[in-house]
Amino acid sequence: MEQKRSQIYLKGVYLKIMDPKYEALFTPWKIGNVEIKNRIVMCPMGGTSLFGWFELGGCHFDKEAAKLFIERANNNVGLIIPGIAPLRDTFWGKWLWQNPKMFEELKEFMDEIHKTGAKLFVQLTAGMGRSWAITELVAPLHRNKFTRKLIKPILDTSHELASPSPQPSRWAHDIICPEMTKEQIHEIIEAFAKTAKLCRDAGVDGVEVHAVHEGYLLDQFAIEFFNKRTDEYGGSFENRYRFAAEVVKAIKASCGDDYPVSLRYSVESKMKGFCEGAMPGEEYTEVGRNMTESERAAKYLQDAGYDMLNADNGTYDSWYWAHPPMYMPQNCNLDDVAHIKEFVDIPVVCAGRMEPDVGAKAVAEGKIDGVGVARQFLTDPEWITKIIEDRLEEIKPCICCHSGCFNFSSSKGHANTQDLTDTMGLARCALNPKTMQSKKYKIVPAKKKKNIAVIGGGIGGMEVAIVAAQRGHTVTLYEKSGVLGGVFIAAAAPSFKEKDRDLIAWYNREIRKYPSITVKMNTEVKDINSLGADEVVVATGSVANRIPVKGADEFGIQAVEYLLDEKQVGENVVVVGGGLTGCEIAYDLYLKGKKPVIVEMMDDLVVTPGVALANTSFLRDFFKTNKVPVYLESKTTEIRKDGVTVATKDGKTVDVPADSVILSVGYKPAPVAPKGKHVHIVGDAAKVGNLRTVIWQAWDVAMKL
Numbered sequence: 001m002e003q004k005r006s007q008i009y010l011k012g013v014y015l016k017i018m019d020p021k022y023e024a025l026f027t028p029w030k031i032g033n034v035e036i037k038n039r040i041v042m043c044p045m046g047g048t049s050l051f052g053w054f055e056l057g058g059c060h061f062d063k064e065a066a067k068l069f070i071e072r073a074n075n076n077v078g079l080i081i082p083g084i085a086p087l088r089d090t091f092w093g094k095w096l097w098q099n100p101k102m103f104e105e106l107k108e109f110m111d112e113i114h115k116t117g118a119k120l121f122v123q124l125t126a127g128m129g130r131s132w133a134i135t136e137l138v139a140p141l142h143r144n145k146f147t148r149k150l151i152k153p154i155l156d157t158s159h160e161l162a163s164p165s166p167q168p169s170r171w172a173h174d175i176i177c178p179e180m181t182k183e184q185i186h187e188i189i190e191a192f193a194k195t196a197k198l199c200r201d202a203g204v205d206g207v208e209v210h211a212v213h214e215g216y217l218l219d220q221f222a223i224e225f226f227n228k229r230t231d232e233y234g235g236s237f238e239n240r241y242r243f244a245a246e247v248v249k250a251i252k253a254s255c256g257d258d259y260p261v262s263l264r265y266s267v268e269s270k271m272k273g274f275c276e277g278a279m280p281g282e283e284y285t286e287v288g289r290n291m292t293e294s295e296r297a298a299k300y301l302q303d304a305g306y307d308m309l310n311a312d313n314g315t316y317d318s319w320y321w322a323h324p325p326m327y328m329p330q331n332c333n334l335d336d337v338a339h340i341k342e343f344v345d346i347p348v349v350c351a352g353r354m355e356p357d358v359g360a361k362a363v364a365e366g367k368i369d370g371v372g373v374a375r376q377f378l379t380d381p382e383w384i385t386k387i388i389e390d391r392l393e394e395i396k397p398c399i400c401c402h403s404g405c406f407n408f409s410s411s412k413g414h415a416n417t418q419d420l421t422d423t424m425g426l427a428r429c430a431l432n433p434k435t436m437q438s439k440k441y442k443i444v445p446a447k448k449k450k451n452i453a454v455i456g457g458g459i460g461g462m463e464v465a466i467v468a469a470q471r472g473h474t475v476t477l478y479e480k481s482g483v484l485g486g487v488f489i490a491a492a493a494p495s496f497k498e499k500d501r502d503l504i505a506w507y508n509r510e511i512r513k514y515p516s517i518t519v520k521m522n523t524e525v526k527d528i529n530s531l532g533a534d535e536v537v538v539a540t541g542s543v544a545n546r547i548p549v550k551g552a553d554e555f556g557i558q559a560v561e562y563l564l565d566e567k568q569v570g571e572n573v574v575v576v577g578g579g580l581t582g583c584e585i586a587y588d589l590y591l592k593g594k595k596p597v598i599v600e601m602m603d604d605l606v607v608t609p610g611v612a613l614a615n616t617s618f619l620r621d622f623f624k625t626n627k628v629p630v631y632l633e634s635k636t637t638e639i640r641k642d643g644v645t646v647a648t649k650d651g652k653t654v655d656v657p658a659d660s661v662i663l664s665v666g667y668k669p670a671p672v673a674p675k676g677k678h679v680h681i682v683g684d685a686a687k688v689g690n691l692r693t694v695i696w697q698a699w700d701v702a703m704k705l
Contacts, residue, residue, distance in 0.1 A: 017390045021357050024364035025371060026388075031079075031347055032260035032307040034205050036370070037117050038078035039363050040384055042069075043310065043351050043374040044123045044208070044264070046406060047426025047436065048083035050106060051096060054424045059089050059096055061105035064436055068427075070109075072377055073116035076384040079370070080118055081262070081310070083427060084125040084210050087191040093156055096124075097194035103202045110203035121262055122199045125210035126188050126247070129163035129217040130177045130226070131170050131316040133408045133416040135423060139172045159184075164221045165228040170275065170316045171408075172415035180217075185233060185243060192247045193254035196261075206260030208310060209247055212301065213264040214322045215288075215315025218244045222297070223269060223315075225287045241297060245304035252305050262308040263301055267294050267336040270318040277318025277617065279625050280329055288315060291336070295343045302344045309344065310372060311337045312352045318621075323614035324353045326400040327496050327587065327622070331358045338367035353400065356387060375405055378429040378436075396431060396506050399499040402612035403692040404430035410613045412604035419609065430692035431503070433699045441699050446471045452705055453478065453533035455525045455672060458486020460683030460694040461539035462507045467702035469514040476533070477517060480524035484508055486541050487684070488691070490563035491581075494588040528673045535678050535705050539698075542667035542684035547576070551639035552663060559585060559664040570659020571595055574644050576636045578605040582664035583619045590628060597629045597656055599636050599646055610690065631656075680705075 026038045051059045069080050088095050113120050141147040142157040161169060163177040196207045212219050220226040221243045227234045233242055248261050269288020270278045278284045312333040314321025324332050333352035341348040351372030359371030376383055380396040405427055409417045433441035452468050454461045457479030465475045485504045492500030511517055528536050544558050559581055561567045571594055575586045578600025586596040606616040623630055633649035643657040671685040680701045683694040
């Protein structure tokens with residue numbers, strides 16, 4: 001018998017549609033005296049600040065972020081918390097409260113938000129301290145006293161890096177962050193109060209203090225490992241949490257006791273040491289905030305005046321807890337957050353790869369009060385509406401890649417290697433180019449409708465076909481195999497890539513929605529001139545590189561062959577290549593009970609810019625914790641049936657025994673035709689990259705057809 005569907009009351013209409021297992025998500029609750037219509041919280045993400053983010057022109061009301069939030073509010077989110085708003089501009093050093101025009105625009109925006117029934121809290125940050133992601137471009141300017149002084153009026157790096165105590169930067173270990181003065185502390189507390197008052201007067205429903213969370217500045221003060229001060233802001237428990245307590249007291253004094261103040265909060269730090277995090281389920285000694293202290297801290301912060309805890313785990317040293325990649329378990333923070341709720345009377349929200357059905361069950365059981373979701377909102381703005389309307393298969397899944405939204409990258413000896421334009425444009429989405437880029441990426445009907453041929457049914461080819469069809473073109477997509485997905489099918493094969501597999505399934509369903517798209521499977525195109533198309537798009541991907549190593553062709557297994565299960569491997573496996581694919585293969589091998597060894601020529605694993613530190617640090621910590629042998633700055637000189645010979649960085653030659661050898665040494669483009677006047681090449685067929693480069697380039701081409 002079909003399960004009875006629930007009725008949901010939305011915008012004055014009863015909708016009889018939703019699966020009842022989600023019902024608890026759509027019950028009202030309160031933060032202080034502010035009622036929220038449902039339990040879904042759009043969590044803050046760097047780059048979505050309503051006051052701009054890391055922009056040379058200084059703080060301003062960000063209309064692109066406002067557009068993002070209005071669209072999500074119109075799609076049934078209960079509470080919106082935009083990304084961090086630095087109290088003091090990163091560039092030029094102006095305080096937020098010194099810009100009254102910006103708050104006038106904010107008031108108009110809040111009127112529009114409230115028409116949707118959503119509520120919005122503005123998140124204000126004290127700063128980043130040692131966690132400030134200083135870039136490779138800026139780091140040399142800071143290291144030199146003369147250039148540091150020269151750029152200070154524009155970018156005061158010493159202010160951005162100021163920490164509770166002198167200590168190495170998380171991103172550039174040779175840079176010692178200066179100690180914050182008491183005058184600076186008091187200035188920040190005053191700025192919280194003044195800015196919160198302006199937010200309240202603009203109609204903002206509440207503010208969130210950023211943060212005793214993720215190893216940001218207030219968290220560094222709270223954690224003894226980082227805070228070595230000897231004044232009233234260091235030492236004892238009360239002293240370490242004094243800064244955060246004085247912030248909320250100042251806000252309440254300025255805005256009134258009834259004005260809600262949320263706190264972004266990490267239950268546990270999950271730290272084993274400097275730049276070393278703890279794996280899920282690992283037994284370790286916590287050097288940050290452990291659960292015992294957290295139980296006390298949560299109650300202490302509640303009593304200081306905070307009205308909600310917006311909670312998860314981790315610091316920048318264990319970044320994968322706060323920004324879980326696909327390797328982390330779904331709902332990874334739920335047990336810890338549910339535990340801390342037992343020690344407070346205020347509402348508690350849990351974030352961290354939260355699945356709606358699990359979140360609904362936790363709310364129904366009283367384990368948490370709200371379900372925090374972040375990057376899924378970037379990928380699909382309508383995902384809540386699709387749950388309500390029982391259209392779950394239409395939800396485009398976030399795959400936790402961080403390559404568009406937060407790809408701050410770092411490897412041994414390097415600060416943040418992310419391109420500066422990326423640093424200044426966070427909260428975009430690899431899978432949805434329109435997110436925070438609506439002026440650049442948009443569907444505009446074609447002036448002249450054409451017949452478009454797309455060669456290759458991978459992600460790039462399918463994306464071109466869909467965008468072209470949305471613009472009004474007629475599209476024929478040719479795929480030489482019997483399945484759509486291309487090389488991404490292999491990439492999605494490991495057990496921890498369930499969201500990647502969901503994405504492939506989404507594309508397979510999506511592309512068949514359009515009557516103007518014809519898909520021809522098992523059809524290899526050898527002559528593009530025979531297609532009779534007005535425009536041809538080549539999306540045939542890439543092929544694996546071959547390495548000039550003795551025995552590689554005879555005994556080596558290509559990464560794709562392993563991932564597609566075309567060739568079997570033994571117990572002891574050497575992976576040649578420690579890039580992202582090689583590391584994911586080694587991780588997959590370990591999960592299967594194999595014994596992997598990684599050989600990499602570079603001085604660290606996954607040195608490619610554009611791969612988030614949250615993702616790479618998990619893999620590096622995992623291999624270190626589980627004692628997976630890694631040969632860095634080493635070269636494979638021979639591959640045999642029983643192993644490999646490796647030339648190490650210290651000039652030694654090592655024979656590594658192995659039952660199998662997997663080659664993961666990169667790819668090269670494999671277009672079936674050259675670029676021409678009416679021939680366009682996209683994705684890896686043009687230049688090998690990642691899903692972000694494939695999809696964004698697909699849009700770049702499809703919008704011009």
